[in-house]
Amino acid sequence: MALEVNGKSYEVDEEGYLANLNEWNPEVAAALAASDDAELTESHWEVINFLREYYEEYQIAPAVRVLTKAIGKRLGKDKGNSKYLYELFPYGPAKQACKYAGLPKPTGCV
Amino acid sequence: MSVTKKFVYINRKAPYGTVYALESLEVVLIGAAFEQEVQLVFVDDGVYQLTKGQSTEGVGMKNFSKTYAALGDYDVNQIYVDEQSLKERGLSMDDLQALTYEDEDDDWAEKSSMQLVNREQLAALIGDADVLLNF
Numbered sequence: 001m002a003l004e005v006n007g008k009s010y011e012v013d014e015e016g017y018l019a020n021l022n023e024w025n026p027e028v029a030a031a032l033a034a035s036d037d038a039e040l041t042e043s044h045w046e047v048i049n050f051l052r053e054y055y056e057e058y059q060i061a062p063a064v065r066v067l068t069k070a071i072g073k074r075l076g077k078d079k080g081n082s083k084y085l086y087e088l089f090p091y092g093p094a095k096q097a098c099k100y101a102g103l104p105k106p107t108g109c110v
Numbered sequence: 111m112s113v114t115k116k117f118v119y120i121n122r123k124a125p126y127g128t129v130y131a132l133e134s135l136e137v138v139l140i141g142a143a144f145e146q147e148v149q150l151v152f153v154d155d156g157v158y159q160l161t162k163g164q165s166t167e168g169v170g171m172k173n174f175s176k177t178y179a180a181l182g183d184y185d186v187n188q189i190y191v192d193e194q195s196l197k198e199r200g201l202s203m204d205d206l207q208a209l210t211y212e213d214e215d216d217d218w219a220e221k222s223s224m225q226l227v228n229r230e231q232l233a234a235l236i237g238d239a240d241v242l243l244n245f
Contacts, residue, residue: 058180059172063143066183073218 005031017099024052024102032100036091040100044088046075051101061106064094116147118239121156126169131159134245135177142184149235150181151227153192156245157199160191160206175207182211187223192232 003010003018005027011019016035018024029048033040040048050071054062062070064082072080079085085093094106119138125131138148152160159175166173181189189209196202203226212218227235236242 057176059174059176060139060180062180062183063139065143066180070183 003028003031003035015099015105017105018102021055021102021104028102029100032102036096038096043079044097044100046079047071047085047088047093047097048101050074051097051103055101055103061094061098061103063106064092067094067097114146115240116149116238117141117241117243118149118151118236119243119245120151120153120236121159121245122154123245124155125159125164125175126166126171130245131156132172132174134243135174137243137245138181138186139177139184142186145185147188148186149188149190149239150186151190151192151232151235153195153232155195155199157191157195157201157206160209161201162205162207178207178209181209182223185211187211187221188225189223190225190227190232190235193226193228196226 001012001014001016003012003016010023010028012032013019016032018028018032030040033044038044047067051061051067054060054067054070064085068080068082068085070080071085082093085097089096098104098106119134121131121134123130138150142148160178161175164173164175181187191203191206196205203224206224209223210220211223213221
């Protein structure tokens with residue numbers, strides 16, 4: 001499968017995850033979100049950027065519990081809870097946010 | 111209330127060449143969601159899994175050594191390294207990554223997750239396990 005963004009083709013798997021992490025750019029993130037009928041706001045970008053940094057440092061996408069705790073620490077307690085994150089990413093914060101961030105699907109988590 | 115069990119993961123093999131080290135790490139990370147007591151043991155060639163400065167360009171495998179540093183985030187902070195295995199390989203704790211965690215009950219102070227153990231301590235640790243997983 002492939003995703004077309006600005007005339008360039010990006011390979012994605014059957015669930016829409018980007019095949020090659022290095023091909024990611026913000027336009028691709030927006031296009032991945034658009035294919036889920038979602039629009040990315042500043043709040044979404046905070047989480048997406050956090051995930052990309054986390055992956056860069058640790059080479060994994062964090063489990064949702066770890067993500068929640070880390071977001072709370074980085075962005076404040078009002079954001080470090082599953083209610084806030086599920087409102088932003090109703091298909092599961094780690095799963096959906098990782099998809100837009102161009103990361104592999106997190107192993108065994110929502 | 112569910113019962114908390116003590117899970118001991120024994121890591122015996124070098125990081126690349128077989129998939130054991132990576133599989134063990136993934137099981138640990140997934141298993142962390144169940145909030146059990148988790149202890150990791152690195153023994154024999156398993157001590158190489160924690161060495162600093164790994165490069166996998168030549169072997170064509172993902173360098174997952176950076177992922178060990180995330181263990182603290184997953185509340186996995188009891189990591190035991192066998193002293194004799196290090197010595198036999200001419201290594202010391204200085205050759206290994208310094209894994210840490212932030213103690214929630216102590217104002218998020220950063221603390222070391224690593225402990226050097228001798229064979230006697232290792233035997234006691236294994237004897238104490240409810241669930242033993244060998245990789």
